[in-house]
Amino acid sequence: MSDTGTSRFANLFSPGGIGDVALGNRAVVAPMTRISAGPGGLATDEMAAYYAEYARGGFGLVITEGTYIDEARSQGYVDQPGIANDAQRDSWKRVVDVVHAEGVPIFMQLLHAGALIQHNDYADGAVAPSAVEPVGEMAPHYKGHGKFPIPREITRQEMKDIAARFGAAAVRAIDAGFDGVEIHGANGYLADQFLTDYTNARDDEYGGPTARRVRYHIEIVAAVKQSLDGRAPFGVRISETKVNDLAHSWAGGVDDAKTIFGAVGEAGPSYIHVNAHRGFEPVFGSGKSLARLAREAAPRDVGIVACGKLNDPSLAEALLEDGTADAAAIAKGALADPHWPRKIARDESPVAFDPEMLRPYATLENVRRWKEGRGLRDAARVGQ
DSSP: OOHHHHHHHHTTTTTTEEEEEEEESSEEEEOOOOOOOGGOOOHHHHHHHHHHHHHHOOEEEEEEEEEEEESSOOSSSSTTBOOSSSHHHHHHHHHHHHHTTTTTEEEEEEOOTTTTOOOSSSSSSSSSSSSSSOSSSOOOGGGGGSSSHHHHHEEEHHHHHHHHHHHHHHHHHTTOSSEEEEEOOTSSSHHHHHHTTTOOOOOOOTSSSHHHHHHHHHHHHHHHHHHHHHOOOOEEEESSSSSBBBTTTOOOOOHHHHHHHHHHHHHHHSSSEEOTTTSSBBBBTTTTTHHHHHHHOOEEEEEEEEEESSTHHHHHHHHHHSOOOSSSEEEEHHHHHHHHHHHHHTTTOOOOOOGGGGGGGGHHHHHHHHTTTTTTTTTTTOOO
16 A cells, blocks of 8 residues: 555554564454354355455455354354354355455454354353353344353363364364464353353362463463464454453453463464453553553563454554554454555545444345445445
């Protein structure tokens, strides 16, 4: 890009990298649930067009929606894509190819829903660290309704098996052509359920103090690292808040942040993806953002991807300029306008996010209808 906005946001539009994967700029498409897969959790041509539009729009890296890892209890949503078998793996190759054709790398986010199951094609019931009913209710825009079921306490063998399945899913993703993977360790899903005090009532080495509750994150990281064996970089997403609890905060404040980011970072991922629902204002009375606490706690060679209200490019630029983050992940801003980077570079105003884009459901079809109704020029491409 050589437009006027690149000088105002020089760090945002400078080259970067995660592991040995080069990024043309530091603007990243954040993972966003789309519930638009085909039967059997297969990726579709519509999904390929959707992801290609982000690459065409100037993002330096695309991260997929959370993709379930096994044919057991990892699926959380209706029409969620999977990476649990060879057919699902092969269906993603088209997605990878069209993104790569635009010269942009793409990572897959790997997810196990744990207790937060709204729909599962493979099994009845959910597993979680403890038999604790999740707070809140299922999300209507993901076709859920009512309370979540009370999960069954997961067994030690199931924990070991699931960690191994994260590793196997990571290998399938790389075999499909993805440039890297991201473990979803945030937002209330399985790993985060271990980390969260009120969903983890265990009295073994996985429960109690924060240093024990973060143990399952470390074991999943170890499994993925061993399975990939240096073939590709991988990251871990961490958050305080959950899809079913946007008010949650770590009770231990700064000490918890140091423990969590330090332990996860020492486990050896290429990067930590810090998702801050409230944005990057100071937390815990520390005068520092959650991303800054992650930067200070994790080893220096572990990258930091910041996410949360970064559709404001000035905020993204500031986080990159002061070294808090190595890349800025854009969620709602990207959903509203897949050409966000190119428009920012040209000093144009991107399309603003509108909640109606997710109503009644957060599907690609719904977004397309919303855009077509407003005559937006990229709308015709999505779904071709």
